[in-house]
Amino acid sequence: MNDMFGKGILRGLGVSLKRFFETYLDDLAWMGKRYRTDEGIAHRGGKDARGIFTVQYPEEKIPVPEEFRCVPFLVYDEDINGLKQMRCTSCGICAKVCPPQCIWIVRSADPSTGRPIPDPAQFTIDADICMNCGLCAEFCPFDAIKMDHDYELASGMRNIYNMDRLSKSAKYYEYIRPVNAKRENTYRAAKAASRAERAE
């Protein structure tokens, strides 16, 4: 290089300076709506964003995409009387596919005959061991276990979740994952219809 020494540094500093001003230009262009609004957050994560990207968590939160996964929960349906109907049949596939083996299931048994019945007596997930891989939700044949969107899980002790803590309604599931829930519901309705047809 026979140019002036330090030219490269100055050129680089020019880039920094440009970025510095871009933030303020963007602020002005958005008239103060760049922060704490949904559009503002979307803009900062978009292809045209300039200047700083920072999202001021926890005042601002980036909306999570539908597929986002964090610690499983159990889905229950509500029947006409408002009673919880667990979808889980305690078949144990989630416990068998779980890579860190953090799912523990006790299967119910008929008190008179001692034969197993498709209903979990205990369902425990050690959320500290869970690696959020989502394999349980992926392979559950009854759509009974799904991955949650709630990622604020800090607590002061071990997070060993029992069935009460894990159960969430199907409505909640439809709310966080509308596309998936719709697809699964149509599939299950079609299956039920064909079964009813065969029964007749």
Next chain:
Amino acid sequence: MATPAPLSSSEFSQRDISLLNTRYPGALTPDGRSGYSGWIIDQSQLLGVATALRDDLGFDYLSSVTAVDYLPQNQMEVVYHIYRTTGGPGVVFKVQIPREEKMEIPSLVPIYPGAELQEREAWDLFGVKFIGHPDLRRIFMWEGFAGHPMRKDWHEPYFEEEAKPLKSRWPEGRPVSAESKNQYGDNISYPDGFEPKGQIFNPEKALYDALQEYSKDEIGLETDRIIVNMGPQHPSTHGVFRIAVLLDGEKILNLKPVMGYLHRNHEKIGERNTYNMNMPYTDRLDYLSSMSNNFGYALAVEKMMNIKPPDRAEYIRVIMAEMTRISNHLMAIGALLNDLGAFFTPMLYALEERELILDIFEAVAGSRMMCNYFRFGGVARDLPDGTLQKIKDLSFERLPRKMDEIERFLSENEIIRARGIEQGVLTAENAIRYSAAGPLLRASGIPYDVRRAEPYSIYDRFDFDVAVRQNGDIYDRLMIRFEEIHQSIRIIQQAVKQIPDGPIMAMKPVYQVRVPPGESYGRVEGPKGELGFYIISNGKPNPWRYHVRAPSFINLTSFGPMCIGHKVADVVAVLGSIDIVLGEVDR
């Protein structure tokens, strides 16, 4: 007279075989086990055959060395994968020895110095002693550790069963936490005849002794030499990595990487896991490029299962793998600049673009870093609505623009040039000898890229150049990453244009796949270099052997030679230019 096995994937021509057979009669036997390929070499002739393979047949690149414990057959096997840096499929050869407490085979370090760390790993984890190895110490476990953990009869603390799924989880699964199992030290056992009381043990002695071995002829004056430990807790070592250096003043006389602080025996876990369970674990290897790790593992298992993903899945895979490469290289550039003292400004510029890529991963795979997206025979789910448009926006508009900006920001900077040019040089010859891979190898002038040398997936459909630079110094290793990002953008641009509609899985997803017995070595060009998975199946739901050829780990073989003669401050820069991730180094 040996004849090639019908299943042999080894790319020996008949002429090569007859050459080896005439020169070393009886040394080569084709591996005839069903599902296996390659050659079994008589251990007394190993060095001779390896020299001939390297010098006469051109297999100059030793990719992977590992051991396999065949407990039922009472046999230990050391497996070598070698390739030509001019491209093409490789050769796998094995040495079999009876499985005993003390096993010895000749070391290949004199022929392929790239075997150094890998043979140490095999010694540490399997207890195979390599005679002739210059520095055979434990590498992941500490000196004084009892036993060799990868042996099949070695059991970890709280051992429950040989293989998952564990019976205690279902149908009578009442949770027990690991803390409650710890009986205040009751799980400690000592070897026979060992009395812990009164023992004085210095685990660092072997390391420091090894460090003192260096060529002494350069120094005329007798001066004090000091040993300095950098790390394991040091911001510039990119994790819990320790560097022990022997110094004369500020000049480095010898350098040894010390690792294992993040060792969790990934391979042992992998052998306990079923095939599907391993997929999320591969994310945790090189946690900056989990999609590539998924890719390599999926390829290895698919090879054995003999399935091929549908077209759409292949395109999605390539797009994801290339985006991973971009995000990883951005991180590497940022971290290297941090190491050079450009504190955090370039890093954050790079992180911005990486953030946008991670947003796409999150939308597609559900997680930003631990993607767990690939399945055997396809991918976990199709691209959600709008994602393809986002990828297009990024690859056609934002990334090219921003990469130019970052390049303008950095490439002419005088400080970077002064710190980078002609520093930490790795010559082309040495790069091959030390089995360097990825950007490290290509920056030294060897245009070796698995995507071109032995195309996998659908990489033969894309038009891209293998980035290569000639000097092999820190600056070249920085600049080659920019070049690779541009090439990756090119591939993504082609892929998003060509991607067809269709299914994303070749078969119905099952929670326990059936893998026929045999071996397979699946390798991909990961962002850090050649990432290989060597898997042996015995037909059960769990792999019998699961080995990862980790590029970060093997690239460290050349770390010492690159630093010797430089100053301490350059160690940081050289390490940054290698670009390691400790999750993959230690496994």
